[in-house]
Amino acid sequence: MPRKKHGADEKTRPVGGNLTEQLAAELRGGREWGQPTIHEEEFPTGLIRATVIWDEWDHLSHEDRTAVILQAYERAEGAAYRDLVTLASGLTVPEAYGVGMLPYQVLPALRKGDPVTADDCRRAMVEMGASTLVAPDQPQLRFLLEEEAEAAVKELGRRLPGSEPVWHVHREVGRVEDWATA
Amino acid sequence: MPKPLLARCRPDSIQEFRAAARRRFDDGLALASSGRGTGAIYVWGYTAEMILKAAYFTLLGLAEDHPLGWATDLRPAIERGRTLGIPWPRGGDGHNVRAWADLLVAERRLRGNPFAPVLARNVRRRGQRFESLWRETLRYRKNVAYHYEVRKVREAAEWFLVHAPVL
Numbered sequence: 001m002p003r004k005k006h007g008a009d010e011k012t013r014p015v016g017g018n019l020t021e022q023l024a025a026e027l028r029g030g031r032e033w034g035q036p037t038i039h040e041e042e043f044p045t046g047l048i049r050a051t052v053i054w055d056e057w058d059h060l061s062h063e064d065r066t067a068v069i070l071q072a073y074e075r076a077e078g079a080a081y082r083d084l085v086t087l088a089s090g091l092t093v094p095e096a097y098g099v100g101m102l103p104y105q106v107l108p109a110l111r112k113g114d115p116v117t118a119d120d121c122r123r124a125m126v127e128m129g130a131s132t133l134v135a136p137d138q139p140q141l142r143f144l145l146e147e148e149a150e151a152a153v154k155e156l157g158r159r160l161p162g163s164e165p166v167w168h169v170h171r172e173v174g175r176v177e178d179w180a181t182a
Numbered sequence: 183m184p185k186p187l188l189a190r191c192r193p194d195s196i197q198e199f200r201a202a203a204r205r206r207f208d209d210g211l212a213l214a215s216s217g218r219g220t221g222a223i224y225v226w227g228y229t230a231e232m233i234l235k236a237a238y239f240t241l242l243g244l245a246e247d248h249p250l251g252w253a254t255d256l257r258p259a260i261e262r263g264r265t266l267g268i269p270w271p272r273g274g275d276g277h278n279v280r281a282w283a284d285l286l287v288a289e290r291r292l293r294g295n296p297f298a299p300v301l302a303r304n305v306r307r308r309g310q311r312f313e314s315l316w317r318e319t320l321r322y323r324k325n326v327a328y329h330y331e332v333r334k335v336r337e338a339a340e341w342f343l344v345h346a347p348v349l
Binding site for chain 1: 242243244252254259265
């Protein structure tokens with residue numbers, strides 16, 4: 001029987017594609033808007049939970065997503081920092097919404113006479129990181145925090161001058177049962 | 183109108199896992215004492231599972247009441263275990279008591295805070311005991327557990343419950 005020795009240290013297995021390098025570049029100095037969005041939470045122990053929301057995960061298994069995230073951290077921040085990332089998960093925007101991570105949505109409400117078109121809005125939303133996975137012609141621009149959604153509205157107004165009144169922030173509300181008194 | 187049971191439940195968290203682990207253990211005792219050995223084993227498995235999950239997320243530094251989600255906490259922890267080389271079979275991943283035990287021992291060691299050797303051995307041994315006697319799919323089975331199997335699982339679940347403060 002062959003004898004195979006494995007180290008006890010954590011291993012990351014190589015995953016194809018250039019997602020690792022793209023994500024590493026985001027970690028080195030990310031853009032303010034657009035996908036991926038990287039949520040880091042540091043626990044009192046110094047360990048880190050990293051959740052990367054990115055529609056590019058769509059064709060990858062969760063195992064591969066985790067491997068990509070850890071490799072990207074290693075490239076961008078070094079092995080010591082990667083070791084702190086204990087919980088690494090990759091979710092697409094619809095998946096993140098599904099687990100309640102993105103309750104705020106920025107939506108256009110176009111009326112006749114508005115200075116921008118539906119196409120302008122769609123294009124700007126996609127550039128800002130909206131997901132087109134569910135419906136390519138109805139991008140979903142979603143955020144974890146209300147402040148982020150409000151900032152996105154401002155940015156959309158800057159990118160599409162005159163469009164400020166078009167945008168509004170919608171917050172998902174819970175189920176009726178959650179509001180009932182015990 | 184009072185909220186129905188599920189609407190009254192809080193999200194999963196370390197404190198909920200610990201409290202529920204105690205309840206499920208007591209449920210198991212009631213079942214075992216009325217001759218429902220397989221039912222007892224079934225709920226005792228969750229006692230061990232919840233104690234181990236609570237210990238693992240406590241080790242990471244999560245707050246006691248921090249909501250634990252499948253996509254944000256449990257699945258990443260399982261992927262973490264696989265990254266560390268722990269055999270973690272697909273299907274019912276979140277319920278694999280042996281794998282959670284292995285992950286807890288490995289993570290403690292990696293964080294420079296290893297269990298004492300005897301304690302580490304006991305955690306893993308109890309975890310392994312569940313591998314052959316418990317799976318969450320037991321609820322679909324009509325089989326009747328032998329007395330010695332009920333005794334072995336009770337002892338292991340009780341061990342996890344008693345040692346929860348030091349895990």
